[in-house]
Amino acid sequence: MIKDFDDQINDNDEVLELDDFCEECKKEDPSVSQNLILTGFKNCNSCKLSKTIFPI
Numbered sequence: 001m002i003k004d005f006d007d008q009i010n011d012n013d014e015v016l017e018l019d020d021f022c023e024e025c026k027k028e029d030p031s032v033s034q035n036l037i038l039t040g041f042k043n044c045n046s047c048k049l050s051k052t053i054f055p056i
Contacts, residue, residue, distance in 0.1 A: 022047055 029044035
């Protein structure tokens with residue numbers, strides 16, 4: 001009746017890595033992991049600000 005945790009995980013599930021590299025500028029910044037948790041995007045604070053001001 002109780003399933004193991006390993007049985008619930010599918011092999012097709014995508015796992016995000018918590019590295020500190022921005023997807024926009026490819027620079028390492030500690031704010032990337034914070035923004036990933038808050039917004040779901042791997043952007044540094046400067047790229048996040050530029051996307052807020054210029055949302056193209």
